[in-house]
Amino acid sequence: MFAEEEFLRKKFGNSYTDWAAKTPAFIPDFRKWRSADITFLFKKAIKNEYKSLVAVIFSFTVLEIISDIFVVQRLEIDRMWLSILIIGLTMYTIVRFLKKRTKILEVQLR
Numbered sequence: 001m002f003a004e005e006e007f008l009r010k011k012f013g014n015s016y017t018d019w020a021a022k023t024p025a026f027i028p029d030f031r032k033w034r035s036a037d038i039t040f041l042f043k044k045a046i047k048n049e050y051k052s053l054v055a056v057i058f059s060f061t062v063l064e065i066i067s068d069i070f071v072v073q074r075l076e077i078d079r080m081w082l083s084i085l086i087i088g089l090t091m092y093t094i095v096r097f098l099k100k101r102t103k104i105l106e107v108q109l110r
Helices: 002-012 014-022 042-071 079-101
Strands: none
Touching: 002 014, 042 079
């Protein structure tokens, strides 16, 4: 945490120091909460994070298969995890196609 703060101080200078002085490090102060200046864009989130979602799904599926190998002593793929993996890969393929071949996921600059 100290190394990160030092990096941020060097990069942003006084603007970071001012922000850090009024922002609690561990326990949030909800009285000081304010909404974001920009709105959440679902299209942008899908466009930027679809690879991460599939990586998480794939990782959990592999971990489940490995745990079955050690616990049950044989290769066993649960239908639920297989279904989740197939759905995730299908979503990945669709979003990748939409991103590369269409403008459906394009977002106007703010």
